[in-house]
Amino acid sequence: MVSINQIFFLGGPQLGEVEAGIVASAFSTPVAIVTGGIGCLVATAVVAARYPKLRNYNGDEAIQAGANM
Numbered sequence: 670m671v672s673i674n675q676i677f678f679l680g681g682p683q684l685g686e687v688e689a690g691i692v693a694s695a696f697s698t699p700v701a702i703v704t705g706g707i708g709c710l711v712a713t714a715v716v717a718a719r720y721p722k723l724r725n726y727n728g729d730e731a732i733q734a735g736a737n738m
Contacts, residue, residue: 693701
């Protein structure tokens with residue numbers, strides 16, 4: 670479990686930094702910032718559309734004993 674945690678939480682930001690550096694060197698820093706923000710918004714919209722239960726989650730739903738999540 671720790672290895673999965675490290676892959677996502679230590680590796681993910683570094684991939685974003687590489688992408689931002691490549692875009693910034695190819696175009697400019699403002700373009701890198703704007704495209705990164707647009708990418709975040711698109712990813713959020715895709716997750717919200719694909720998983721409506723997650724979108725509607727507010728944290729006070731009852732959980733049945735033995736329920737599969």
